[in-house]
Amino acid sequence: MSVHWLHVSLSWGVSLAVFAGLAWAALARHRAAKRALERLS
């Protein structure tokens, strides 16, 4: 794999990983809040 493809893979890999991480964090936070609200009611 050429250096050019390494840079392309890093750019796409890191960007998609960051978006996936943010989505996972938002989902986990949402589920935790929902569970806590259900427990209280």
Add this chain to the structure above:
Amino acid sequence: MDTTPALPRAPGRLHRFANPGRFLRLTDALLPWLAAAALAVLALGTAWALLWAPPDWQQGETVRIMFVHVPMAWLAMGGYLGLALLSVMSLVWRHPLADLAARELSPVGAAVTALCLLTGSLWGKPMWGTWWVWDARLTSVLVLFFLWLGHAALVRAFDDPERGARMGAILALVGVVNLPVVKFSVDWWNTLHQPASVTRLDAPGMHVDMLYPLLVCSIGFSLAFAALVLAGTRAAVMERQLRTRQMAAARRMG
């Protein structure tokens, strides 16, 4: 006699969404569709950008970084414009959802701006022979990144969330002056960064074989950005409801 200063009335449509229950019901229906659309468009855009788009005659395969770098740059600037609008809503109408949305927007905005800088650097090294230069475009985007980080830190720095939201809104509005600097830096100064090739007043200076996948990637990342901010705001509304109920329960028991 009521001495509370009268606030300007928010436009009717905006005021309707200030109701947390209505916002939660609306986003409960909207968010799965938004997330599914983001996933589908992003999958198509990623495949188009990495597999089907032709290599550039000068840059070769490295041009594929453009399909992620340019959407991040647009989102960094467009998102900041959104932050400024939310700040106006927060300062003028004291819209509670605007405060929460702004609070949730800034970490995502900081992330896309960081990705814009990172992917730009990864593109710059093979094309320019350097990871970084202190030219006007790169420096103004770095300032934009610090503005996002500053807002995210400032709104969380006060014990009183309303005071934090007001301070953050003022910072966001002051920072708007940086947006035209980012956009026109390549025209106003002699920069290593190339001038605009898509958002020009005349026709885009890019072949459709590259323009179409770029637009698809931009739509996909924008939908994902919107879904993330909406999911964060939704979680923040639920956490606020939770705190209110916990305090009410504690008062009843005490």
